[in-house]
Amino acid sequence: MxxxxxERFAQRTQAMKASAIRELLKLSxxxxxxSFGGGFPAPEVFxxxxxxxxxxxxxxxxxxxxxxxxxxxxxxxxxxxIAQRSNRYGMNVSPENVLVTSGSQQALDLIGKIFINxxxxxxxxxxxxxxxxxxxxxxxxxxxxxxxxxxxxxxxxLETALQQKPKFxxxxxxxxxxxxxxxxxxxxxxxxxxxxxxGVFIVEDDPYGQLRFEGEHLPAxxxxxxxxxxxxxxxxxxxxxxxxxxxIMAPGLRLAWIIAPRExxxxxxxxxxxxxxxxxxxxxxxxxxxxxxxxLDQHIKKICQVYRERRDVMLEAxxxxxxxxxxxxxxxxxxxxxxxxxxxxxARKVLEESxxxxxxxIPGDSFFPNGGGENTMRLNxxxxxxxxxxxxxxxxxxxxxxxxx
Amino acid sequence: MxxxxxERFAQRTQAMKASAIRELLKLSxxxxxxSFGGGFPAPEVFxxxxxxxxxxxxxxxxxxxxxxxxxxxxxxxxxxxIAQRSNRYGMNVSPENVLVTSGSQQALDLIGKIFINxxxxxxxxxxxxxxxxxxxxxxxxxxxxxxxxxxxxxxxxLETALQQKPKFxxxxxxxxxxxxxxxxxxxxxxxxxxxxxxGVFIVEDDPYGQLRFEGEHLPAxxxxxxxxxxxxxxxxxxxxxxxxxxxIMAPGLRLAWIIAPRExxxxxxxxxxxxxxxxxxxxxxxxxxxxxxxxLDQHIKKICQVYRERRDVMLEAxxxxxxxxxxxxxxxxxxxxxxxxxxxxxARKVLEESxxxxxxxIPGDSFFPNGGGENTMRLNxxxxxxxxxxxxxxxxxxxxxxxxx
Numbered sequence: 005m006x007x008x009x010x011e012r013f014a015q016r017t018q019a020m021k022a023s024a025i026r027e028l029l030k031l032s033x034x035x036x037x038x039s040f041g042g043g044f045p046a047p048e049v050f051x052x053x054x055x056x057x058x059x060x061x062x063x064x065x066x067x068x069x070x071x072x073x074x075x076x077x078x079x080x081x082x083x084x085x086i087a088q089r090s091n092r093y094g095m096n097v098s099p100e101n102v103l104v105t106s107g108s109q110q111a112l113d114l115i116g117k118i119f120i121n122x123x124x125x126x127x128x129x130x131x132x133x134x135x136x137x138x139x140x141x142x143x144x145x146x147x148x149x150x151x152x153x154x155x156x157x158x159x160x161x162l163e164t165a166l167q168q169k170p171k172f173x174x175x176x177x178x179x180x181x182x183x184x185x186x187x188x189x190x191x192x193x194x195x196x197x198x199x200x201x202x203g204v205f206i207v208e209d210d211p212y213g214q215l216r217f218e219g220e221h222l223p224a225x226x227x228x229x230x231x232x233x234x235x236x237x238x239x240x241x242x243x244x245x246x247x248x249x250x251x252i253m254a255p256g257l258r259l260a261w262i263i264a265p266r267e268x269x270x271x272x273x274x275x276x277x278x279x280x281x282x283x284x285x286x287x288x289x290x291x292x293x294x295x296x297x298x299x300l301d302q303h304i305k306k307i308c309q310v311y312r313e314r315r316d317v318m319l320e321a322x323x324x325x326x327x328x329x330x331x332x333x334x335x336x337x338x339x340x341x342x343x344x345x346x347x348x349x350x351a352r353k354v355l356e357e358s359x360x361x362x363x364x365x366i367p368g369d370s371f372f373p374n375g376g377g378e379n380t381m382r383l384n385x386x387x388x389x390x391x392x393x394x395x396x397x398x399x400x401x402x403x404x405x406x407x408x409x
Numbered sequence: 410m411x412x413x414x415x416e417r418f419a420q421r422t423q424a425m426k427a428s429a430i431r432e433l434l435k436l437s438x439x440x441x442x443x444s445f446g447g448g449f450p451a452p453e454v455f456x457x458x459x460x461x462x463x464x465x466x467x468x469x470x471x472x473x474x475x476x477x478x479x480x481x482x483x484x485x486x487x488x489x490x491i492a493q494r495s496n497r498y499g500m501n502v503s504p505e506n507v508l509v510t511s512g513s514q515q516a517l518d519l520i521g522k523i524f525i526n527x528x529x530x531x532x533x534x535x536x537x538x539x540x541x542x543x544x545x546x547x548x549x550x551x552x553x554x555x556x557x558x559x560x561x562x563x564x565x566x567l568e569t570a571l572q573q574k575p576k577f578x579x580x581x582x583x584x585x586x587x588x589x590x591x592x593x594x595x596x597x598x599x600x601x602x603x604x605x606x607x608g609v610f611i612v613e614d615d616p617y618g619q620l621r622f623e624g625e626h627l628p629a630x631x632x633x634x635x636x637x638x639x640x641x642x643x644x645x646x647x648x649x650x651x652x653x654x655x656x657i658m659a660p661g662l663r664l665a666w667i668i669a670p671r672e673x674x675x676x677x678x679x680x681x682x683x684x685x686x687x688x689x690x691x692x693x694x695x696x697x698x699x700x701x702x703x704x705l706d707q708h709i710k711k712i713c714q715v716y717r718e719r720r721d722v723m724l725e726a727x728x729x730x731x732x733x734x735x736x737x738x739x740x741x742x743x744x745x746x747x748x749x750x751x752x753x754x755x756a757r758k759v760l761e762e763s764x765x766x767x768x769x770x771i772p773g774d775s776f777f778p779n780g781g782g783e784n785t786m787r788l789n790x791x792x793x794x795x796x797x798x799x800x801x802x803x804x805x806x807x808x809x810x811x812x813x814x
Contacts, residue, residue, distance in 0.1 A: 008608065009672040012576070014526045014548075020679040044478055052472035059464035067457035071659035073449055106511055106663075110685040117547065121419045138683040142522065143419075171417070203413070254476035256690035258511075267414040274425040278543040280515040284689055285661035 019141035032364045038396035041364040043181065043339055044387040046314075049307050050254050051294065058293035066289055074285040076273045078104025078261070082288045085295050086247070086261050094227040095263065097239040103269050103276070106283045108211060108248045108260040110276075112139035115207060115244065117275045118268075119171060120145050127170035129157045131342075131371030131380070133181045133209065136174060147373035154333065156180065156187030159194040166202040173199055173206045177225055178213040179338025182371045182382040186336060189222050196228045199242055206243045211251055212338035214304050217312035219336045226263065240265050249291055251339070252304050257287045311339070317390040318383065318397060325401025327408050332383075339386040342368070344379060349407070351381040354400075357407060361399040424546035437769045443801035446769040448586060448744055449792040451719075454712050455659050456699065463698035471694055479690040481678045483509025483666070487693045490700050491652070491666050499632040500668065502644040508674050508681070511688045513616055513653045513665040515681075517544035520612060520649065522680045523673075524576060525550050532575035534562045536747075536776030536785070538586045538614065541579060552778035559738065561585065561592030564599040571607045578604055578611045582630055583618040584743025587776045587787040591741060594627050601633045604647055611648045616656055617743035619709050622717035624741045631668065645670050654696055656744070657709050662692045716744070722795040723788065723802060730806025732813050737788075744791040747773070749784060754812070756786040759805075762812060766804040 032039030062070050077083065083099035090097055105111040112135060120126070122144030128136070130149030137147070148168050150161045157175060175195065177187040187195070199206050208225045223231075226243040233241060248260035262272065276282070294300070315335065322332055322343075331344045345351060351367035358365055368380030385393060437444030467475050482488065488504035495502055510516040517540060525531070527549030533541070535554030542552070553570045556563050562580060571578075580600065582592040592600070604611050613630045628636075631648040638646060653665035667677065681687070699705070720740065727737055727748075736749045750756060756772035763770055773785030790798060 007672060009670065009676075012524060012610070013676055014522070014524050014529075016526075017523050017676055017680070020523075020676070020683065022679060042478070047473035047477050050473055050476045052468055052476065055472070055476065056465060056468040059468065060461060063457055063461040063464065067460070068452035068455055071455045071457065071460065071661040072452050073447070073655075073660045106685045106689075109683070113684045117419070118422050118425075119417060119419050124419075135683070135686070142680065142683050205417070250478075254691075255478045256476040258685060258687070258689045265414065267412060271414075271418055271422055271425070274427060275422070275547065278425065278514070278540070278547050279518045280511045280663060280685070281540070282663070284511075284663045284692055286659075287689055287692065 016142050016144065019144070031359070037362045037364060038388055038392050038399070039364040040383040040385070040388065040396060041366050042387060043384055045251055045255060045307075045339070046310055046386055049310050051299075051303055054294055054299060055254070055290065058290050062286070062289045062293050070286045070289040072285060074282050074288070076277050076282045077269070078102065078283060079285065079288040079292065081292050085292060086263075090247070090263060093221070094223055094230075095239070095245075096230055097263050100266055101239045101263050101269060103262050103264070103272055104283050104288060105260045105262060105276070106280060107250065107255075107258040108209065108246050109135055109139065110279070111246045111260060111262040112136050112209075114262075114272050114275050114279065116140045116143040116145065117279070118271050124171040125168060127165050127173045127204070128373060129175060129180065130374070131182055131368060131377055132174065132373065133176055134370050136209065137373050149372070149374050152180075152183065152185060154185055156185050156191055157195065159191045159198070162195065162198050166198060166204060170204055173204055174209065175206065175225065176209045177222070178210055179215065179335050179340070181211070181338070182340055182366070182368065183342040184333045184335030184338055184340045185342070186222065192222065192225050192228055196225055196232060196242075200229070200232065207246070208243050209246045211246070211248045213247075214252055215308055215311060215339070216337035217308050217315065239263065244268060252300065252307065253291060253294060257291060259283065259287050259291050308337070311386050314385045314388070314390055314393055315341070317393045318385040321394050321397035325398050327401070327405050329408070330404065339384055341383050341385065343381045343383060345381070346408070347379055349379045351379060354381060354403065354407065357403045358400055361403055363396045363399050363403075365400065421547050421549065424549070436764070442767045442769060443793055443797050443804070444769040445788040445790070445793065445801060446771050447792060448789055450656055450660060450712075450744075451715055451791055454715050456704075456708055459699055459704060460659070460695065463695050467691070467694045467698050475691045475694040477690060479687050479693070481682050481687045482674070483507065483688060484690060484693040484697065486697050488666075490697060491668075495652070495668060498626070499628055499635075500644070500650075501635055502668050505671055506644045506668050506674060508667050508669070508677055509688050509693060510665045510667060510681070511685060512655065512660075512663040513614065513651050514540055514544065515684070516651045516665060516667040517541050517614075519667075519677050519680050519684065521545045521548040521550065522684070523676050529576040530573060532570050532578045532609070533778060534580060534585065535779070536587050536773060536782055537579065537778065538581055539775050541614065542778050554777070554779050557585075557588065557590060559590055561590050561596055562600065564596045564603070567600065567603050571603060571609060575609055578609055579614065580611065580630065581614045582627070583615055584620065584740050584745070586616070586743075587745055587771070587773060588747040589738045589740030589743055589745045590747070591627065597627065597630050597633055601630055601637060601647075605634075605637065612651070613648050614651045616651070616653045618652075619657055620713055620716060620744070621742035622713050622720065644668065649673060657705065657712065658696060658699060662696060664688065664692050664696050713742070716791050719790045719793070719795055719798055720746070722798045723790040726799050726802035730803050732806070732810050734813070735809065744789055746788050746790065748786045748788060750786070751813070752784055754784045756784060759786060759808065759812065762808045763805055766808055768801045768804045768808070770805065
């Protein structure tokens with residue numbers, strides 16, 4: 005039957021495809037399934053009781069303000085907290101460099117909205133975060149991909165890529181989604197240096213930076229960029245930095261932030277006004293309350309302990325159950341690791357088979373904006389319990405053994 | 410000094426202007442000011458204690474789920490509640506016709522994202538809601554304006570306007586923002602009839618529909634559209650209907666919804682995935698809990714009582730303190746009334762003078778997408794107390810007497 009809506013939708017909607025990942029998440033929540041698919045935190049570590057007390061306090065002390073409209077930039081107290089926490093890691097920013105967003109996904113969307121003209125090229129690691137591609141496809145972005153290895157973006161290919169005049173460089177330096185890989189200090193410095201040399205700015209997406217299980221904290225790309233300048237009082241550098249409370253408090257709040265020069269924060273606030281007016285005032289007040297004192301630092305330590313154990317269980321299970329000829333990354337933090345199957349194997353077929361065994365994985369090809377990666381897959385180790393991880397990798401190994409016979 | 414960001418921003422940002430209204434809100438919150446400027450609900454009627462109990466229950470019963478990621482379409486329980494409440498007013502929709510949005514502003518943004526190609530014309534009442542213009546300007550919309558009188562959009566001009574091939578018709582039928590005017594039943598029917606005849610769909614924005622102080626409830630444009638069809642089991646009509654919890658619960662939650670045919674909900678969910686993944690799970694669970702039983706119906710009665718008194722106080726004060734030659738609307742509900750000054754007077758100058766007396770109003774010209782309305786202004790009566798309303802109108806009358814001497 006003729007559907008009148010089809011011809012009404014705008015041209016840009018042709019680039020909006022149903023995400024295989026989101027559709028699979030629905031399957032993952034069925035009983036009996038073991039999911040390595042989504043990027044869900046472990047619900048067992050959500051500080052539910054702390055939230056309950058925080059809601060109580062906020063509503064008793066600031067109820068009317070917390071339930072009222074707020075300013076687009078975000079609740080000042082929260083922006084101060086974000087600036088202070090960031091400055092502990094070597095940044096030099098004030099609340100006017102901070103815009104609170106409805107999750108990092110909104111920061112990605114707003115970046116698209118204020119920067120991307122149809123046909124603009126974005127320089128990305130390959131593979132890269134699927135959510136960024138989804139956000140920017142709607143603005144007609146195209147992509148220049150630079151391959152990555154176990155030390156992140158291979159900067160020896162960066163200069164050639166920059167000569168294709170990208171609008172900006174997008175990197176996830178810590179425990180990248182999807183690979184779990186961290187960009188080395190030398191490469192971070194090289195990215196900052198070349199970006200400045202070519203007059204191209206950097207979008208640094210860092211949802212997992214605080215979830216380091218081992219090894220030394222590496223300075224953010226933004227911090228390295230600051231060090232190259234005469235650190236002004238108000239941040240005025242070449243990097244837009246994205247952080248989030250989703251992985252260190254709870255994703256259900258939809259609370260994240262962007263740190264950027266004031267001109268960018270101003271333009272982005274205008275865009276946000278037209279997009280959702282402002283982020284939930286109540287969520288912001290609750291996050292302020294939860295973040296008081298040293299609770300958050302203690303809580304992050306707890307999350308790291310839990311995730312480190314799960315990563316270790318997964319790595320051991322991979323060693324034990326996976327056939328020879330398969331490789332995987334060894335992340336020092338975060339939520340994911342990345343599996344490379346022998347050339348010629350197709351991870352979408354692995355998913356077809358593994359679903360029969362009630363195990364869900366994400367085929368890696370969606371993370372490559374310009375094709376490739378058919379023999380790769382992403383495994384999440386934060387959501388399932390150690391016992392389920394062991395069982396799931398066991399079943400997955402069985403599937404792979406059969407397929408590789 | 411040369412600012413490198415200026416030349417990096419996308420073309421569409423040229424249509425993003427700092428909203429005079431949002432900037433004035435900052436002034437309004439200063440002590441001693443009386444604001445008729447914003448569209449803020451009365452904070453005194455927020456059901457703070459009910460929220461406190463609801464947060465407590467949600468976190469005790471569903472804590473882990475309420476703090477976790479959720480599906481883009483929204484929490485099923487909330488979509489069921491929205492569908493049920495809508496069907497009490499003659500709609501015939503199921504949860505799959507409902508998408509939960511981060512405030513109605515996001516619904517407006519997503520409508521722009523999935524429907525508006527640069528240069529598309531949107532048919533609007535003149536004046537119309539400023540937030541819709543802000544959302545759609547970013548997608549390069551242009552506007553065909555149809556004038557309105559005390560019965561809303563003057564449908565005798567609608568057919569000529571439809572011949573200019575608009576993408577859709579945008580109306581706020583109940584207690585419109587900014588005028589407070591309600592579209593009569595006859596005109597609603599005529600809009601539905603002509604829209605169907607010309608194959609143009611309707612966006613019906615109804616944030617205030619439940620806040621009726623007097624007179625008969627009029628059926629929604631969507632309901633009239635349904636009545637023209639053989640009401641199918643799942644809504645499949647020509648109207649996208651926008652509702653919100655901002656005015657009947659609390660705006661700080663940023664919780665609203667759109668009701669539409671399934672094809673539109675599907676496309677809009679895809680767009681929302683790339684925009685903010687989903688609306689706060691926690692806010693959605695809290696709204697479900699607050700909305701249980703008949704609390705919301707009782708609470709709406711209370712809000713109507715409070716706002717009716719404030720409207721009455723404002724209308725009496727206008728009669729008493731405003732000079733002859735000024736006209737205003739008599740809204741039967743909602744948050745706003747609309748003042749028309751004598752021709753040749755400029756409301757921006759009124760604002761300049763009234764601010765010196767610490768009274769804030771909104772000049773009406775921003776609500777006219779194609780110019781005009783310099784001698785009009787919007788007054789909000791929901792936010793200030795009756796005493797402040799009386800005092801503020803007194804001061805404003807004084808300003809106007811001086812200007813009209």
